[in-house]
Amino acid sequence: MQGTLNEIDIRSILQLIELGQRTGYLEVEAFGGDRTMYRDPKTRHREQFWIVFFLNGQIAYAAHSDNSLSRLRDYVRRYKVDGALDNVSVPSIATINAPEYGYLWNLLETHALTPAQGRSIIQSMVRETLFDLLSLRNGAFIFEIGPALEPQLTTLEIGPLVTHIMKQVQEWKQFHPHIQSPDQCPVIVDSTQLRQKLPENTFKILEHWADGKTSIRQMARYLNREILPVARAIYPYLQQGWVQLVSPLTALSSANRELIPDPATGVPRIVFIDDGIATCKAVEYTLKQHGYAAAAIDNPLKALSLVFQIKPDLILCDIAMPELDGFEICAMLRRSTAFRQTPIVMLTGKDGFIDRVKARMVGATDYLTKPFGDSELLMLVEKYVGPSNANPSTPDQFSFNALEEEIAEVDTKHR
Known part of the structure; x- marks a missing residue:
């Protein structure tokens, strides 16, 4: 057969x-x-x-x-x-x-x-x-x-x-799009809020395995539980934006690793999200030529994951994209405390009055009309982040008792 x-x-x-x-x-x-x-x-x-x-x-x-x-x-x-x-x-x-x-x-x-x-x-x-x-x-x-x-x-x-x-x-x-695969790995993006919510011992355990390398599936194995209750336990923190899931398949490319926050540099970090590959390359080139740390991402699902790793100072996002449109991305980011104050600029068409209204409704800071030139792009970037001044270990064993109790508690609340 x-x-x-x-x-x-x-x-x-x-x-x-x-x-x-x-x-x-x-x-x-x-x-x-x-x-x-x-x-x-x-x-x-x-x-x-x-x-x-x-x-x-x-x-x-x-x-x-x-x-x-x-x-x-x-x-x-x-x-x-x-x-x-x-x-x-x-x-x-x-x-x-x-x-x-x-x-x-x-x-x-x-x-x-x-x-x-x-x-x-x-x-x-x-x-x-x-x-x-x-x-x-x-x-x-x-x-x-x-x-x-x-x-x-x-x-x-x-x-x-x-x-x-x-x-x-x-x-x-029901977890989509926050959780798409049990092979995704949790990363803490707002430790302050999470520490206030969880018992200290549970927070320390979560902080330990939320390293971007340990997947939901592995957590289920370690805890001797099925995948669903483990996912259900971390889901509320994903909704709040305190925890984000990343995948090894969507890891940062070597060309964009400089975008990961570094306290020693003051270079503004900018993410440009558009499903047009040519547009992405052109915008990324222009921004890098003017001293900004820029990443242009042509896959909206990948973009949502990478944004939490990069923690950009400015996000430029197209509206019409497959799988996730710009409105959905903006709304999800605004639900995260990590991005409530981050400028998010939506890319709209010449006659996109309705799009601009919707953009404001989901929390967009501003809009940029397509097509746009380098001068328009740079003026907008300087408006929100200013000119760039730049030149172009794991222990052998885990103790999961506290975390398992937390999972059981959240699992019960969401049944």
């Missing part, structure tokens, strides 16, 4: 496997454009893909097939045995087509983990993988009938599990 997710969705595929009481594995690949999935895994370049193993119509194990042990290391960390992975003898791993599973079994055989702990880890891995798969819309799949994954530790019924995860997927949508 094989095909694309345009023909049949993941939920239906799982139901067919359950009804047929099939034993084998399902491989799902996410792709964009006209990328296709071929039978020979050695002949294709993959974007993202997942694998789920079945025994008589029940799930035995599931993973994101990157052959990395980082996920397993995150899960065993809560049992303080992640160091044992470094001592696993690779030749003793019997499970060749699922290395992570084999390493887990080695920890069981050496009594680093108990069978109950192993089952708990596999259940968490399956839920995590199904959350990704049931959220997937574009991709291809192959189901191959084959021998069961050995040795077997546990199996999970598909029906109740899918129902539970589908509910999570639907609830996840």
Whole structure:
């Protein structure tokens, strides 16, 4: 059985496997454009893909097939045995087509983990993988009938599990656009407000892991909780603008790293947001030529994330853009205490009277009519930021008790 997710969705595929009481594995690949999935895994370049193993119509194990042990290391960390992975003898791993599973079994055989702990880890891995798969819309799949994954530790019924995860997927949508992926990493942008809101011990823990490198997904693993309640716990602080999520995929380019605030410099930082690549390049060049630290971003979703990292002194934002328009970006930034006083200038058309009214309603400071020349741009920039005077470690273990209590409290309030 094989095909694309345009023909049949993941939920239906799982139901067919359950009804047929099939034993084998399902491989799902996410792709964009006209990328296709071929039978020979050695002949294709993959974007993202997942694998789920079945025994008589029940799930035995599931993973994101990157052959990395980082996920397993995150899960065993809560049992303080992640160091044992470094001592696993690779030749003793019997499970060749699922290395992570084999390493887990080695920890069981050496009594680093108990069978109950192993089952708990596999259940968490399956839920995590199904959350990704049931959220997937574009991709291809192959189901191959084959021998069961050995040795077997546990199996999970598909029906109740899918129902539970589908509910999570639907609830996840309420976090958009503040949270778009469980792989996003939290960063504190207003520590003063957050410290006033949280107990001191909880704030210190949050301050420690909100480093732009630890994702929501990893937090869920460390806390032995599912992704949804962890996301729900930090969501109010995202709404307030005290915490922002960033992604490794939207990290600052080397050309724009000078935009990160540096107390030692007084160079005004300017962000220009426009989906027109040519316009972005022209504006960025002009501003840099006149001594400003400038970043022009042509992706509005990426821009929203980078703005919190850059903390610019001035934001110039086009209105008509895909996914997020300028009005939405301005409104979201104004809800953050970090940007309530930052000048935000909207770019409008010649006949954009209504746009200018809407811009004022969402909190824009001013507007600049398109098309504009260098002189108009520089006059506006000097008006709000002045002329530029410039020439062109992590501890081994975490204690998450206080944070888990905070998560539980917020989770209860938002049910």
